[in-house]
Every structure is written in C-alpha cells, then in structure tokens.
Amino acid sequence: xxxxxxxxxDAVALGSIYALxxxxxxxxFGVLRLVNFAYGQLIMAGAYxxxxxxxxxxxxxxxxxxxxxxALSLALELAAFRPLRRxxxxxxxxxxxAISYLLQSIALVKxxxxxxxxxxxxxxxEPVTIGGVHIRWITIMTIIVAVLVFAALMVxxxxxxxxxxxxxxxxxxxxxxxxxxxxNAVITxxxxxxxxxxxxxxxxxxxxxxxRLLVGPDFALRETIIVLVGVVVGGIDRLLxxxxxxxxxxxxxxxxxxxxxxxxxxxxxxSVYLDSAVFMLVIIVLLxxxxxxxxxxxxxxxxxx
Amino acid sequence: MTQAATPEHERWPGASLRATAVSRxxxxxxxxxxxxxxxHRREVVGLIGPNGAGKTTLVNVMxxxxxxxxxxVELEGREITSWTPHRRGRAGLARTFxxxxxxxxxxxxxxxxxxxxxxxxxxxxxxxRATELLDLLGxxxxxxxxxxxxxxxxxxxxxxxxxLAIEPRFVLMDEPAAGLPEGEIPDFVRVLRTVRDEQGxxxxxxDHNMALVMxxxxxxxxxxxxxxxAEGSPDAVRGNLDVTAAYLGESAANGSTASAxx
Numbered sequence: 414x415x416x417x418x419x420x421x422x423d424a425v426a427l428g429s430i431y432a433l434x435x436x437x438x439x440x441x442f443g444v445l446r447l448v449n450f451a452y453g454q455l456i457m458a459g460a461y462x463x464x465x466x467x468x469x470x471x472x473x474x475x476x477x478x479x480x481x482x483x484a485l486s487l488a489l490e491l492a493a494f495r496p497l498r499r500x501x502x503x504x505x506x507x508x509x510x511a512i513s514y515l516l517q518s519i520a521l522v523k524x525x526x527x528x529x530x531x532x533x534x535x536x537x538x539e540p541v542t543i544g545g546v547h548i549r550w551i552t553i554m555t556i557i558v559a560v561l562v563f564a565a566l567m568v569x570x571x572x573x574x575x576x577x578x579x580x581x582x583x584x585x586x587x588x589x590x591x592x593x594x595x596x597n598a599v600i601t602x603x604x605x606x607x608x609x610x611x612x613x614x615x616x617x618x619x620x621x622x623x624x625r626l627l628v629g630p631d632f633a634l635r636e637t638i639i640v641l642v643g644v645v646v647g648g649i650d651r652l653l654x655x656x657x658x659x660x661x662x663x664x665x666x667x668x669x670x671x672x673x674x675x676x677x678x679x680x681x682x683x684s685v686y687l688d689s690a691v692f693m694l695v696i697i698v699l700l701x702x703x704x705x706x707x708x709x710x711x712x713x714x715x716x717x718x
Numbered sequence: 719m720t721q722a723a724t725p726e727h728e729r730w731p732g733a734s735l736r737a738t739a740v741s742r743x744x745x746x747x748x749x750x751x752x753x754x755x756x757x758h759r760r761e762v763v764g765l766i767g768p769n770g771a772g773k774t775t776l777v778n779v780m781x782x783x784x785x786x787x788x789x790x791v792e793l794e795g796r797e798i799t800s801w802t803p804h805r806r807g808r809a810g811l812a813r814t815f816x817x818x819x820x821x822x823x824x825x826x827x828x829x830x831x832x833x834x835x836x837x838x839x840x841x842x843x844x845x846x847r848a849t850e851l852l853d854l855l856g857x858x859x860x861x862x863x864x865x866x867x868x869x870x871x872x873x874x875x876x877x878x879x880x881x882l883a884i885e886p887r888f889v890l891m892d893e894p895a896a897g898l899p900e901g902e903i904p905d906f907v908r909v910l911r912t913v914r915d916e917q918g919x920x921x922x923x924x925d926h927n928m929a930l931v932m933x934x935x936x937x938x939x940x941x942x943x944x945x946x947x948a949e950g951s952p953d954a955v956r957g958n959l960d961v962t963a964a965y966l967g968e969s970a971a972n973g974s975t976a977s978a979x980x
Contacts, residue, residue, distance in 0.1 A: 574835050574844075577824075581832045584821040591803050592880075593836025651823070 418546045424667025426552040428660040429559035434640040435659020437610035439652045443583030444603045450509040453637030454516035458485050459615025460628035464529040479612040486608030520630040528627025531619035551620040575602050648705025657707045733759045735888040740789035749775040751944040762921040764935035771941040773924045777890045781813045782806045812886035814877045816893050822866040833883035851879040870897045890922040907934050
C-alpha cells in the first residue's frame, strides 16, 4: 500500500515535469505553429551549464543555467525560426530536428560522450517520511514548482496585454496581426517564456529522475519524444489539452516504471518493457480518440487531415 | 444625382475616405470597373446591389485586403492604395467581416480589448472601451462568455464592437445586421447613429435589408456588375428604383427586405 502511494507520488512528480515541458512546447506551437523538437536540447544546454559550475555557489549556477537557456532560445528564434516564418509546418519541424542534432553534436564534440554529473542541491534528493511513505524532497518541490509555474502562466495569459495577444495569436494569427498584434513581439515573448520553463526543467530533471543525474549530448531527448507524443495525444491545438497530454504521459511512464520489472542497477532501473508499454497505450488512445484525448469535438483533428 | 453634400462635410475638408476609379479583375472577370466612392466623416453611406455586384470587393480594396488592378484609395488626402490593412487600422480605418473573425476561446470582452490594444490603447483604456462598446451594442451581459458561445446575432454585434474598438474615423461594415431579428433593427439603427453623431465616424454600410438602409443612410451607392448604377440621397435612389428594381428584386421597391437574386 505505501509502495503504491510512493509510486503514485513519484508518477505525479514525473507528470509535472512532462507537463512543464508540454506547456513550453505548446506555447511556441501556439504562436508559431512550430513543433520544436529541439526543446530537449535547450534543457540539455541548461544542464551542462549546471554540471560545469558544480563547484560554484548554487544560485550562481542556476542563474547561469537560465542565462544559457534563454540566450540559446533567443538565438534559435532569431537565426532559425524567424527566417522560416512563412515555411510550412513540416519544413519547420524538420528544421528543429536538424537543430536538435546539431546541438547534440556540438555537445558531443565539446564535452564528450561520457555524461557529466549534475549536482544542484544534494539535500533535495534526501527522503522525508510522511505516514510511512518515503518521498524525496525534490519530488515535493517538483510538484510545487509546477503548480506555481502554471499559476504564473495563467496570470500572464489572462491578465497581461502580451498574454492576451499570445492567446489571440494562437487562435487566429492572421486576424490577430490585422488587429495590430505584433507578431514578432508575441513570438519572442512566447519563446522566452518557453525558455524559462526549459531552464526550470533543466534544474529539476537531474535531481528528480535518477537516470538524469548525468548530462550527456542526448540529455532530455527521450523525455522530449515522449512529451511530444503526449502533446499530440492530448491535443496540440490548445495549451491546456497539450499540457494535460504531457502530464498524462508522465504519470503513465511513472506508474509503468513502478510496476514493470526492472532491468538494471540503480540509477538505470527503468524497465526494457517501458517504451513498448507506453507506446502501446498511445496507440490505443489514438485508435479510440484520434482527435486528441482532451479535445472536445472532432473538428480540430479533421481540419488538419 | 450625386448631389448630397451637407454642411457637415464642408467643416471637414479632406476628411474623407475615397476610392477613385477603382477596378479589380479576377482572371478576366471584372469584379469592379471604375468605381468612385467617397465616404465623409459623420455620414452613413449605404452600399447596395445584388450578390456579385462587387460590394465586398470594394470594401476589401478600401481596407487593404485586396489591391485594385487600377485606381487609387485615399484617406484624408493621403494615398493609401498600397498600405496593409493593419496600417490603415492604425490610421483610423476599421471594417467588419461578413463572416465572424472573432477569437473563439477568448471572452467577448477580451475580443474587444485585443482590438483596442492593437492600435496602442493602454490596458485600462482598452478595458474602458470594451465596457462602453459592449454596453452600446447591448451585449454587456455576455462580456465574460466565450465568443464561441454567442448566438449568431450577438456574434455580429461583437464584430461591430471590435471594429469600433479602434475608435475609427471610418468604418466599413459588411452586412453587420445579417441574421439580426427584425425586432432588433431599431437598436442597430441607434448604434449606427451613435457612431455617426457622437463618435463622428463615417460609416459605409452593406446590407440587404432595404428598410434599414433607407432609414439610416444619408446617401446610397448602388453597384451592379462592378459598376456604379446609381448614387444619391435615399429618396433620389428610391425614385430611381424603377430602373434598379430589376436588379434589387421587386421587394426592394416596396422598402422591405430584398431577396437578392443570385
């Protein structure tokens, strides 16, 4: 029983991380219609910034992580996304594949294939016992941070001018532009907010997921793929459904890895059956609800066929 | 027959939106053929004619959604033929669409605010305008509802509110009253008069409801097959309706809703 609770709490924390990544990807998709496959490499860059400054004061290290991720986000927007503004979504998706592998290659050349240990706040990895259930501090922190980020995002999107413009541009870019919404300003804002979220994930992920204690060139790549699947399964057209899709995938992965037989020594304890099980669930969901798990009505999916 | 100048216009020299000898061809078909139309501030001009006469094309050309193949558009003396729709918006030119372009998952109020913010209003000012306009259009009780939940008539009103949110000096309305119940037409007439008299805007009104057009318009411009068929005061045009009846449908001559031939 307590094991079940423990697994559930861990799964919810993993779901929170995936939900954060989903909302980061969803924000940019909303204003650009761009599926950013390179999102994981933003997180990777942040994690390298942390790993390379392990001996520095933790706040400095985290500040550097944010600076690196935001600078890289802005560079991607200016150098890659902006020149492709009028390109088809497929072209843009392929471009982000290229960016993702370019960044992985740069990391490989610069830092080598062997992972570097990321130490942020070791104390957060210690467990606390609540009613016989052992929960690590970072698990609790992850859930709290995710809730705070979503609350802040809610305020940004509903109470500020730039937020209102972001939502308008997500719904109908042409009409929004017509009404004077400045496309580049809105897109830059979305890219930066998305970058802030990537930086937050870069800080949390190495502590929250034992396998991600080491940062290598493919850091967060697997998470990105699963989150992208979750975003599509949830319904990419709306931020909420995309986020719920990411969250659901995280919870599913967390629960499955809790119950499937483990296949290696800590920290590489995830099951070889995990991916098969996760994607079998995805296939079932897509068969039952091709329009997206959290999308009301069918029109959204049909329009894109 | 073009005699329609009122003293009001003389007090606003050059304060007009003018399409001069505008033509627009689509793959050989002349949608507009040398049409000249001038809209002054503080007047409502009706633009009528059968379907396919070129009414929406003329509005598209005047608001920058389409470029004329010949002719020019001027706003208060400035040549704006090549300006984008948004640049024209900032210069005080607004329009409504035949089909609603509202942001479905935004609230009704937010839809109006986005338009006000887009022309540089401060958030507080945008909020004030939204409140005022929703009140004027009589949809203030729907302010917090999602735009998708609106009935068709209310959707048309939101479309008008959003056009007015930029505080336009000229507003071109493409069938804003289509789908409004007959009982709500007087309210809409009141809205148009408020826009003209209190906000001092010039309104170009496309509508098939002849009773509405005859009642509210200071001047009427009749288009047919891309050409100007008649132009002048409602009475002058009505006198001419013998000629135009064939195009507008018999019922137009009786002053009721025209069933436009297609």
